[in-house]
Amino acid sequence: MTAPPESPAAPPGHYGRGALVAVLTTQPLATTLDYLAPEGGCHLGAFVEVPLGPRQVLGVVWGPGKGGFDLAKVRPVTRVLDVPPMRAEMQAFLARAADYTLTPLPAMLRLATRAPGLAGGAMMRKVYRRAGPEPARMTEGRARVLDALDAFGGAAVTLSELAEAAGVSPSVIKGLVKAGTIAGEDSPRDTPYPRLDPDRPGVALTEDQERAAEALRQAARAGGFSATLLKGVTGSGKTEVYLEAVAETLRAGRQALVLLPEIALTAEFIARVEARFGARPAEWHSGVTMTERRRLWRMVAEGGAELVVGARSALFLPFRDLGLIVVDEEHDSSYKQEDGVIYNARDMAVLRASLAGAAVVLASATPSLETWVNAQTGKYARLDLTTRYGAAVMPAISAIDMRSEDMPAAHWISPSLAQAVGRRLEAGEQSLLFLNRRGYAPVTLCRACGAQIGCDHCDARMVEHRFLKRLMCHQCGATKPVPSACPSCGAEGRLAPVGPGVERLAEEAAALWHGARIAILSSDRFASARALKAQIEAIAQGAADIIIGTQLVAKGHNFPLLTLVGVIDADLGLQGSDLRAAERTFQLMRQVAGRAGRAERPGEALLQTFQPEHPVIRAILSGEEERFWQAEAEERRAAGAPPFGRLAGIILSSTDLAQVSDFGRELAMMDAPLRAIGARLFGPAPAPIARIRGRHRVRLLIKAEKTAPLQAAIARWLGQFRPPSGVRVTVDIDPQSFY
Ligand SMILES: Nc1ncnc2c1ncn2[C@@H]1O[C@H](COP(=O)(O)OP(=O)(O)OP(=O)(O)O)[C@@H](O)[C@H]1O
Ligand SMILES: [Zn+2]
Secondary structure, X not given: OOOOOOOOOOOOOEEXXXXXXXXXXXXXXXXXXXXXXXXXXXXXXXXXXXXEOOEEEXXXXXXXXXXXXXXXXXXXXXXXXXXXXXXXXXXXXXXXXXXXXXXXXXXXXXXXXXXXXXXXXXXXXXXXXXXXXXXXXXXXXXXXXXXXXXXXXXXXXXXXXXXXXXXXXXXXHHHHHHOOOXXXXXXXXXXXXXXXXXXXXXXXOOHHHHHHHHHHHHHHHHOOOEEEEEEEOOOOOHHHHHHHHHHHHHHOOOEEEEEOOOHHHHHHHHHHHHHHHOOOOEEEOOOOOHHHXXXXXXXXXXXXXXXXXXXXXXXXOOOOOEEEEEEEOOOOXXXXXXXXXXXXXXXXXXXXXXXXXXXXXXXXXXXXXXXXXXXXXXOOEEEEEOOOOOOOOOOEEEEEEHHHOOOOXXXXXOHHHHHHHHHHHHHOOEEEEEOOOOOXXXXXXXXXXXXXXXXXXXXXXXXXXXXXXXXXXXXXXOEEEOXXXXXXXXXXXXXXXXXXXXXXXXXHHHHHOOOOOEEEEOHHHOOOHHHHHHHHHHHHOXXXXXXXXXXXXXXXXXXXXXXXXXXXXXXXXXXXXOOOHHHHHHHHHHHHHOOOOOOOOOOXXXXXXXXXXXXHHHHHHHOOHHHHHHHHHHHHHHHOOOOOEEEEEEEXXXXXXXXXXXXXXXXXXXXXXXXXXXXXXXXXXXXXXXXXXXXXXXXXXXXXXXXXXXXHHHHHHXXXXXXXXXXXXXXXXXXXXXX
């Protein structure tokens, strides 16, 4: 039973006062809840505050109320928030994303409302300015406040900002207000971002670049959904090309979103946007302040932000008219969100673009196999840039056969690689030694009893971090001091590091090359994204001779002086049984090698390997990329593996091992809904990392045909059970990791 609308002339999508509306809240409830539209009514999609028990919670008017119960008991919406209503496109996106990832809709709504102060409504804030003569009593603190105000030169400044700039407590400022010297006034909090000028001249594009740029401009002009793989070798100018698509989108008056896989890359990208369009874009990632997040969220909704550069969560921003999404380095595994709501931002970008009528550009030198196949089958358009820009040429890649190198124990830099580095040092060029292992040594072993030091909470070995002087678990982050005696047998002084991490490699390099400036680039070495950015910039300017880095350095940085890349262990990624081991190794090696020789001087990449004849190593060396993808695709097709078949991972965890094992078996026994769609269930089996943070983990794997209705079947299957309390069930559709 639905209440009649207040007035028959109400516009579509508007509910008059007293009409029954369904509100989706961010609370973990199974369904929407019915409320009465408030005084003045509300629009479909309106952000509202509603009573839930004793509390007020945030919600969105999702549609007409479901009714079917006593209307007298339905409570009215408390108030409609002063932000633009959620658009139908966004509602559809959240609903489809929820269905795809098997995530409850309220959790999706939480992703879409991750800005502070939406309900706060305080659109104004107090800012301070000079208002009268100097106070009768002038103190040093007061003088500093007035100096600081002058220094701000009329820019809006809040109490806390002013206090911080002047180095005084807020009471000093309040004293000046009382004295009439300065005044606080309310001013709008959220202001639009500076306009970008798409018609400023960009760089002169090469013929190849121009061809690709024109195709992307056309896609942007066409105004509907399209998906394009922009595949260009490292240093070919993909960024310059897709900025042309951004320009065309802005000309059409629509908004653009550029996703980057790594916050550390944003500084360089923003500088390029500023050079191209004369102003900075809006930034959205974990390093952005709350005030700025709030401003961005609102401005995106109101159209006061034309271009957003951000992390994967920027996909859930309330764009008013999204015309373009660029996913840069689209193959990057960090686009997969692995906890909380598990989703792949690359796939969600395509979904959102299709609903918004936007163009999506997936850019990479080494695309994911999924995207490569989509381009092969014509589902996506494909544009290729096959040469580096300008004088730069692709680096020569060759292998160092470690079987014939003379390697003393506990050394990892072969004589051949050392020679090559030595030549760079003499020439004043930079070398990068790449090792994808953080810390000093991956294993700490007791030479008396053979025990390895493990984490107390996880089924994982502790990694020594000599820089921090601790052992650290890379699963849960727990740390402990390096003991002097073996925790197993008590032997004193017999613990030894085994294997290399970047810190140990730096030690070896320092012993080899006295006086060389060595910099370690590894995420755990930097307290903040800002510090990391600064270090990357310094290195680009030449502040280091030898860079020792983890995969952090593989991601699109430009180091113009870098001419040699040495990969310490090219076999590392090939060891696992991971479905994507070959693909990942191929991508990573090609990307890392691509850091070399990006300016005038040619680059070289040397891969230390014990198996130079391995097909993946050979493919990396030969550079015959298309053949590699072809072969990899064939193998996956034969195995019915993604992207030709579908997978879903089910992870059960509990502090009680028996409980989680029993529940796993129960799930496996009642798999009829899965069999009904021809899917196969494997497991339960203890997860490769069988315990994390004290929780025992059991995995099941579902394999289905590409077209099978997998999510619906999983929902029916899981719907048969009530997990015992304490058991957590995580569904990972299209899993990327299997730990
Ligand atoms: N047409 C051009 N005119 C001037 N400079 C250019 C041009 N094209 C590319 N460049 C420069 O060449 C370098 C490489 O370009 P860009 O970073 O766009 O390449 P990319 O393909 O995105 O590389 P990667 O995949 O390694 O990130 C940059 O410094 C860029 O400014
Ligand atoms: Zn741990």
